[in-house]
Amino acid sequence: MIFRRRRLAKFIGVCLVLLFALIASRNLVAGDVSSDSKRGRIYLVGVGPGDPELITIRAMNVIRGADLIVCWEGMREGFDRELEGKKVIQPPKGVWIWFGYGKKASDFKGKELDKFRRSEKARAQIITQVYRTVTDGKTVAFLSHGDPLIYGPWVWVLKEFKEIKPIVIPGLSSFNAANAALRRGVTSGKGTKSVILTMPDLPGLAKTDTIDKLASHRATMVIFMPFVRHTKLVDLVQRLSAHYPIETPIALVSYAGFKKKEAVIKGTLSNILSKVDHQKLPFETLVYVGDFLN
Numbered sequence: 552m553i554f555r556r557r558r559l560a561k562f563i564g565v566c567l568v569l570l571f572a573l574i575a576s577r578n579l580v581a582g583d584v585s586s587d588s589k590r591g592r593i594y595l596v597g598v599g600p601g602d603p604e605l606i607t608i609r610a611m612n613v614i615r616g617a618d619l620i621v622c623w624e625g626m627r628e629g630f631d632r633e634l635e636g637k638k639v640i641q642p643p644k645g646v647w648i649w650f651g652y653g654k655k656a657s658d659f660k661g662k663e664l665d666k667f668r669r670s671e672k673a674r675a676q677i678i679t680q681v682y683r684t685v686t687d688g689k690t691v692a693f694l695s696h697g698d699p700l701i702y703g704p705w706v707w708v709l710k711e712f713k714e715i716k717p718i719v720i721p722g723l724s725s726f727n728a729a730n731a732a733l734r735r736g737v738t739s740g741k742g743t744k745s746v747i748l749t750m751p752d753l754p755g756l757a758k759t760d761t762i763d764k765l766a767s768h769r770a771t772m773v774i775f776m777p778f779v780r781h782t783k784l785v786d787l788v789q790r791l792s793a794h795y796p797i798e799t800p801i802a803l804v805s806y807a808g809f810k811k812k813e814a815v816i817k818g819t820l821s822n823i824l825s826k827v828d829h830q831k832l833p834f835e836t837l838v839y840v841g842d843f844l845n
């Protein structure tokens with residue numbers, strides 16, 4: 552009897568040891584995976600339209616865990632607390648960090664070539680620092696306003712660091728915030744059901760989907776960066792008026808999503824120019840045109 556009890560106790564003991572060993576090995580693997588997942592990562596993070604209240608919890612967590620932040624200088628304003636004590640790098644002022652990515656110097660001339668060279672130089676510096684950080688097993692977060700994949704200046708990062716498989720954290724676009732400011736169903740036009748997101752046709756960056764072609768559909772159109780470079784509201788209104796009826800409503804939404812400074816100017820294609828001086832409008836402005844505004 553005693554002999555049997557001893558064998559049973561020994562058997563249970565061996566089982567327990569094996570069970571603990573199994574649990575320990577699993578924990579070790581799980582630990583390795585989670586620590587691996589924190590190592591050498593690159594994130595492209597959407598931080599929302601600018602008001603710190605409109606950043607997501609996921610984006611905040613990624614920023615908190617990042618060792619190196621890459622963003623525009625202006626972003627420190629709204630996110631100074633999140634960025635406090637972090638190593639932050641940013642492109643020099645006036646450099647379009649995305650400009651000419653994947654192209655060669657021979658693709659540009661004159662001023663465009665200068666701009667390309669400055670962008671290339673700034674990109675090369677950032678790329679070197681990012682590789683260094685990731686090789687050290689650390690985390691890099693590129694911060695992008697709105698949603699990073701809608702006219703985002705850091706989209707090229709996804710190609711550049713393809714092997715590291717950057718993770719994209721979606722953000723609330725200024726488009727979403729401006730829709731809310733307009734308080735209209737943006738997909739509920741009187742005669743159309745579609746929304747076109749676009750931007751001005753810039754010389755040297757021409758694409759086939761010009762404003763003129765798009766306007767011919769008379770769908771709701773949302774124009775990002777309406778006043779980038781030499782583009783002017785007067786020119787935009789002229790192009791739109793060639794296709795939309797002249798009484799079609801148009802709205803300009805500035806600082807969408809900002810609790811204190813959000814502003815909306817509404818009019819029609821026939822009178823909007825008399826209502827605004829576009830030079831006084833900030834870069835953070837979206838132009839909407841379409842009968843959903845009625």
Ligand SMILES: C[S@@+](CC[C@H](N)C(=O)[O-])C[C@H]1O[C@@H](n2cnc3c(N)ncnc32)[C@H](O)[C@@H]1O
Nearest residue numbers: 600697698701724725775776806807835836837
């Ligand atoms: C480079 S694009 C970036 C867009 C951004 N990824 C997004 O999803 O909102 C910059 C343009 O977005 C628009 N924009 C960004 N923030 C804005 C805001 N808070 N209010 C209105 N427009 C904004 C403006 O048209 C601005 O010129």
